[in-house]
Amino acid sequence: MFNVMPIPAFNDNYIWALTVPGSDEVAVVDPGDANVVNQFLKENNLQLTTILITHHHHDHTGGVSQLCDEHSVIVYGPANSPFEGITHKLTDGDQISLMRLTLNIREVPGHTLDHISYYLAGEQPQLFCGDTLFLAGCGRLFEGNAEQMHRAMEYFRHLPDSTQIYCTHEYSLANLAFAAAVEPANKHIKEAIEHCAQLRESGQPTLPTNIATEKQINPFLRCSEAPVRQSAEQFAGSQLTSEVAIFATIREWKNQF
DSSP, X not given: OOEEEEEEETTTEEEEEXXXXXXXXXXXXXXXXXXXXXXXXXHXXXXXXXXXXXXXXXXXXXXXXXXXXXXXXXXXXXXXOSXXXXXEEEOTTOEEEETTEEEEEEEOOSSSTTOEEEEEOSSSOEEEEETSEETTEEOOOSXXXXXXXXXXXXXXXXXXXXXXXXXXXXXHHHHHHHHHHHOTTOHHHHHHHHHHHHHHHTTOOOOOEEHHHHHXXXXXXXXXXXXXXXXXXXXXXXXXXXXXHHHHHHHHHHHHO
């Protein structure tokens, strides 16, 4: 597995830094800000060799050009991305070798049409999923549709329960407030709120989360559960006949929350 360290950026972004024991190489995921990455490299005496991009939004790609100018790096990213700084383009089912570990590429459109995730299988699986799956939430549908994002959620839901989830924003408490509105009787959500509030009060990230936890607290992974369906139908004012319809309804509800 990778050693993963957060590099805070902007108001609520995390740029994830990936290392392995015995090496000074580092890869970063979605470096929106080059300056904080360079400061991290200097403080930890590390050499940047690889950039992983999940999608084209500027808060995920804004630092790439400067980092490429200052370091000798490979930039992986989605083949269909409008972002022009990608040197090695990836599509669904591809694999890449990073520090002798193999990452599996999955196309997960919804938030954007070019969104991909990076998954490391093994004894301790790790998922780098950008703005798709969040702790207790999912990304907004800026370019894709509910069916696409629901399909991505199904992919994530079927990963091993122990999979560590590294998303790119500290949205956890806001997401949990919405999750509690959808399922007010869910004790796991209440426990997660207490846990995440304690972490934030001490200045710590709430991430990573994991698949097992998300299957208990994340309404966007729980569209088959009766309480989520009932709340979605109450919000919609009508019966909902599919999980995609339930997903679309709670995503619209979250937009207004």
